[in-house]
Amino acid sequence: MTAEELSKVIVKGMEDKKASEIVVMDLRDINSTMTDFFVICSGSSDTQIEGISNSVEEEVYKTNQEKPWKSEGKNNRQWVLMDYVNVVVHIFLKEKREFYQLEELWGDAKVTKINSH
Numbered sequence: 103m104t105a106e107e108l109s110k111v112i113v114k115g116m117e118d119k120k121a122s123e124i125v126v127m128d129l130r131d132i133n134s135t136m137t138d139f140f141v142i143c144s145g146s147s148d149t150q151i152e153g154i155s156n157s158v159e160e161e162v163y164k165t166n167q168e169k170p171w172k173s174e175g176k177n178n179r180q181w182v183l184m185d186y187v188n189v190v191v192h193i194f195l196k197e198k199r200e201f202y203q204l205e206e207l208w209g210d211a212k213v214t215k216i217n218s219h
Contacts, residue, residue: 103166105130105138105188112141112191113216115161119154121145121193124216125205132210137185140208142192144199148179154193155182162186 103111109126116124121143129135145151155176162168172185181198184191192204205213 103168108162108166108186108189109139109141111161111165112158112186112189115158116141116143116154116193117216118161119145119150119157121150121154122196123199126214126216127205127208128212128214129208131212132208137188137190139189140192140204140211141189142194142199142204144194144196146196148195151179151182151193151195152176155184155191158184158191158193 113124113126122145124141124143127140127142128138129140130138143154145154159170168186170184171187173183175182180195181202182191182193194202
């Protein structure tokens with residue numbers, strides 16, 4: 103499965119739990135990045151953050167039999183990072199996302215905003 107295909111599976115997992123402001127950032131044309139894509143979304147509560155991260159993990163495993171290489175933040179549920187090597191998932195509580203402004207840090211990336219229903 104390519105990194106691009108994996109990003110789509112991750113987005114589906116996010117959408118299943120009503121994540122908001124889903125963004126796919128293509129980092130492949132940027133020098134010295136450690137990954138090909140960031141997939142970023144927001145949740146409105148720590149419970150929703152946990153639900154989104156579980157849904158992403160289940161969706162990826164169901165499709166690709168792959169678990170994250172590394173996962174952080176599941177305990178505090180304000181910013182969960184899931185590293186699938188070629189794709190890194192960031193699930194933020196809304197305030198934390200505004201504070202860290204990852205999209206601005208990686209301003210050279212090609213950004214695709216996903217219209218969630």
